[in-house]
Structure formats: structure tokens, C-alpha cells
Amino acid sequence: MRLTKFRNRGADWRRAVRLAALMMFAGSAMHGVSLRAATDHAWAGNAGWIDFTPSTAPGVWAAPGVLGGYAYAPNFGWIHFGDGSPADGKRYANTSASDYGVNHNGTGELSGYAYSPNIGWINFSWADPSDPNRPRVDLITGRASGYAYSGNIGWINLEELVIPGVTAQLALPGAGTTAGSQAVLAVVVYSEEDLEYTWLHNGVPIPGATGRTLVYPSLQGFHGGDYQVRIRRPDGTTIDLPVATLDVPRPPASGARLLNLSTRGKILGGDEVLIPGFVVAGADSQPLIIRTVGPRLLKFGVGDAIADPRMTVRRLIGNESFEVAANDNWRDGNDVEALRARFASVGAFDFEDSVLDAALDLSLSPGSYSVIADGVGGGTGVALVELYDAADAATSRLINISIRAVSGSGEDAIIPGFTISEEGPLTLLMRAVGPGLTEFGVEGVLSDPTITVFSGGEPLFENDNWEDIQNGVPVAEAAGQVGAFQLEAGSRDAAMLLTLAPGPYTVQVKGAAGETGVVLFELYEVE
Numbered sequence: 001m002r003l004t005k006f007r008n009r010g011a012d013w014r015r016a017v018r019l020a021a022l023m024m025f026a027g028s029a030m031h032g033v034s035l036r037a038a039t040d041h042a043w044a045g046n047a048g049w050i051d052f053t054p055s056t057a058p059g060v061w062a063a064p065g066v067l068g069g070y071a072y073a074p075n076f077g078w079i080h081f082g083d084g085s086p087a088d089g090k091r092y093a094n095t096s097a098s099d100y101g102v103n104h105n106g107t108g109e110l111s112g113y114a115y116s117p118n119i120g121w122i123n124f125s126w127a128d129p130s131d132p133n134r135p136r137v138d139l140i141t142g143r144a145s146g147y148a149y150s151g152n153i154g155w156i157n158l159e160e161l162v163i164p165g166v167t168a169q170l171a172l173p174g175a176g177t178t179a180g181s182q183a184v185l186a187v188v189v190y191s192e193e194d195l196e197y198t199w200l201h202n203g204v205p206i207p208g209a210t211g212r213t214l215v216y217p218s219l220q221g222f223h224g225g226d227y228q229v230r231i232r233r234p235d236g237t238t239i240d241l242p243v244a245t246l247d248v249p250r251p252p253a254s255g256a257r258l259l260n261l262s263t264r265g266k267i268l269g270g271d272e273v274l275i276p277g278f279v280v281a282g283a284d285s286q287p288l289i290i291r292t293v294g295p296r297l298l299k300f301g302v303g304d305a306i307a308d309p310r311m312t313v314r315r316l317i318g319n320e321s322f323e324v325a326a327n328d329n330w331r332d333g334n335d336v337e338a339l340r341a342r343f344a345s346v347g348a349f350d351f352e353d354s355v356l357d358a359a360l361d362l363s364l365s366p367g368s369y370s371v372i373a374d375g376v377g378g379g380t381g382v383a384l385v386e387l388y389d390a391a392d393a394a395t396s397r398l399i400n401i402s403i404r405a406v407s408g409s410g411e412d413a414i415i416p417g418f419t420i421s422e423e424g425p426l427t428l429l430m431r432a433v434g435p436g437l438t439e440f441g442v443e444g445v446l447s448d449p450t451i452t453v454f455s456g457g458e459p460l461f462e463n464d465n466w467e468d469i470q471n472g473v474p475v476a477e478a479a480g481q482v483g484a485f486q487l488e489a490g491s492r493d494a495a496m497l498l499t500l501a502p503g504p505y506t507v508q509v510k511g512a513a514g515e516t517g518v519v520l521f522e523l524y525e526v527e
Helices: 020-025 295-300 336-345 435-440 470-482
Strands: 002-007 029-031 041-044 048-051 061-063 066-068 070-073 077-080 102-104 110-116 120-123 147-150 154-157 169-172 183-188 196-201 213-216 225-232 238-240 243-247 258-267 275-282 286-293 309-317 320-327 358-364 367-375 381-389 396-407 415-420 426-433 449-455 458-463 494-500 503-511 517-525
Touching (some): 169 225, 169 243, 183 225, 258 275, 258 367, 258 517, 275 286, 275 381, 286 295, 286 309, 286 367, 295 381, 309 358, 320 358, 336 358, 358 367, 367 381, 381 396, 396 415, 396 503, 426 449, 426 470, 435 517, 458 494, 470 494, 470 517, 494 503, 503 517
Antiparallel strands (some): 029 169, 041 048, 041 154, 048 070, 061 066, 070 077, 102 110, 110 120, 120 147, 147 154, 169 183, 183 213, 225 238, 225 243, 258 381, 275 367, 275 396, 286 358, 309 320, 396 517, 426 494, 426 517, 449 458, 449 503
């Protein structure tokens, strides 16, 4: 991720600041400004202007609890505010040559000592903490007020000073962060006031984003855009940090591929069966283990699993399809122990004493295929269809999968799953097409499908209508790239273009209002 634009509305940005507290955001881009029209100079009546951001040395900066760095006065030279690491680890307390500097107490009260070789100590401590002339700094805006004192030059007026390093900062992920990675955006403010935060994306508040940090477990292209944070103080006043705009580039090709594709759905008999489809791409045949699981699901708590599933694998060439292989009971015609070993080699659970689940160990030439999973004797129930990449080397690969089935809500929803190999992130187009099937003569379609993507059981992304994200432009472009039919403008079909990190994912496809109907789920690899 890189910062492509920074807008500072009515404010003065003078320099980047050194913030020791941000080591956790190493490589981040820090963006903060003085938020009121003011100056980076203080005034001493007996000595003139004091520049807090001199061009020839680091200016005054802030760290938790302390200020540090240098200011410069043309009439008497440098003023050192300390090195940001007092001996007690928290506060400067005296005028010792080895332990001096200026503190802030977390709510803006200043204390301690700065030092100038030509005029000696400058005192920021104040005996009466309620005196309106005491030296203070607003830890959100950086605006200073009050007076410091030097025995040699007298009072130093801080009223028109903004200390750049004290202002609230917006920390963005650094350059090199791309889609598919975790990203943390943060507000860094040294105030101990009870502040409230509202994050805005393209001017719209982000639901639930009310803390100092905004975490994206999986950063996506649609997360790019303008970011702003609104800070609300205990007295009800609000301050908007300036807008920063980020781009989220897609990562370079990693060589990752789709593994372990699966679909869980209901077989209802007749034409309402499970029909996963997939495409093998590459120069060589692709070893695959294909399974249709019913009875074995009972041990995973699926009470209405189909009792006796069977499957037929067909190859599609043009408008014709041809049977490649079929199986009813996995033990029939197979070396049972050898097949069990194959299951273990790809990480598939064992069928144990189940005999009515179906399985095939195949090597398929590049092309398009479908798996027709139904029940023996018209049986119905929940089934799980699985495809495992069993290749030792990636000379061929699975580049997409589809599933046409009846889907509803709860246990009636279809649940595709897939795994991305460990080489790196992969960009995928996923679609749940209901209304879009009517032009192909499909009746009883799911009128308003939704997609929810899960990782580790936690929802990552969801979509109801495909044009809700960036007006559907990335989805339409990706569909053209992979050769998928275009979705009609204004339709209630669902779709997302996502870049995902290696690992397993599941997808839930269901009706937005709990309705039931025929839906086509598609997953395409996008280069």
C-alpha cells in the first residue's frame, strides 16, 4: 500500500515527526498536521523569536510523556528539550546535565527543563497547576499556551506556538503492503483524555470503527480511498484529522493455486441434485481425489446427511458431455488401504467403517468437468462433494469451480470451501448467481442470493448485490478476463473480487431474506 495523495485542509504541514511509540507500525506512513492557523515559533520579549522547527536540525518532537529535540533562537542559539529517554523511563525531574528535558503528563500539562548553552535553564514547571498562564499543549492539535521562564531572558510566550510532533497522527500501512495482507491503520495521540473516535472511509463512517486502530485482517482493493478520523473530546467538541488517500495494489503473481475444493449442499431428488463443476488447466493431466460424502457426515453432527450418495464425473467438450467415471460405494473396485493412504496424503478425513460414501482416484486431462452427485433410489439429504489436488508438482491446476444447487438459509444453505496453497496470495472472483440464471431458462431461482466468506470460522467479507462494491466495476472487468457471462446491471446477484492469503476458506451462499431457490456459485482464479 502506498500513500498517493495527502490533503491538508486549511492547515500547515511543516515536517514529519519522530515518534518512538510507533515502532509497532514500522514502515507505516505517518500523517498529522497542526489543525489551527498558528506558528511554529514562540516569542521571548527580551530575546525575540524561537523556532521550534529549524531547518538545520531536528525540531521539537513528542514521545509518550516527554518532548525532545531542538529549537533555535537567532539571538542566542540552540535550546535542547532532551533526548526523550529520561533516567527514570518516564519523567524528567531536575536540571541534571544527564537527566533533563520537558515532560507532558498525558493531558497536556508541561513541566521540566530545557537547556541552552548560552542562556542556561528554561523552566516549564509551574507551582500552581490551576494558573491559566501555566505552560500547556493540546495533545490533539499541538497548540501550546501559557509561558515558560528563563532566569536570563525572562518570560517566553507559547500562545501562538504549534508543536508539530504533539499533534494527533494518522498512521497508515507502509509502501509494499498489498491486497490480501493484514493491515492496521491507527490514530496516535498522546492524550490521556477519554476520547472517542470515528473512522470515515470516503466520507462515510465505518460501522463499528470507533477505536484508535482500524484493523483489516485481509486488505482489499475496495478498502482503498480517503480515510479520516473524527476525534470527540469529553467536552463534546470534535476535531477532524486531515484526509489521506491510499491505493491497495494487487500483489505480483505468486504461483499459488487452488486446492481442496468442496461443496456442502442438499440433494433433494429429481433434478435438484448437487452439480459441482471445475476446470483443469495446464499441459499435463491432473491427479485428483473426488469424494461424495453422506453417512460419514453423521460423525460430524450433520443429522440429515444423505444415506447413500453416488456420483458421476463427466467431461464437457463443446455442447456435449461424456462420462469419465462413476462410483457409488468407495470400497467397490478399489484397493481400500491404498485409497485410504491417498486420503491421508492430501489431508482428507478417513471414511473409517463407512461403506456407502463415494470416492474416485482419477487423473484428468486439461478441460472442463462436472460432478453429478445424487442419492441412490432418489434418496435425499445433505452431501459434501470434495476435490483434492493430489499432484506432487504443479504442472496443471484447478482454475475454477462452480456449483449449481438449491440453497436457502441455515442448514439449507450451500457451503463451498477451498484452500489456497502456501506460495502466496491468490486473486479470486466469486459470484452467487440467482436472477442471472433466468436468461438461461432456469426456473425457481434464488431471488436475492448473498455471499459470506469465512476464515477460521470468522466472517471476513459479505456481499448482497454485486454493484454495491465500487459500482461493480472490478467484478465486471474480472468476469470479462476469465470469460464468465456478465451480470445484468441492477440485478440482485452477488459477487466479489478478493485477493486472499494462503489457507482454507469457506463460503456461505444463502437467500438474503431466508428464501430458497436455485443458485449458481462460481469461483474463478484471476491472474
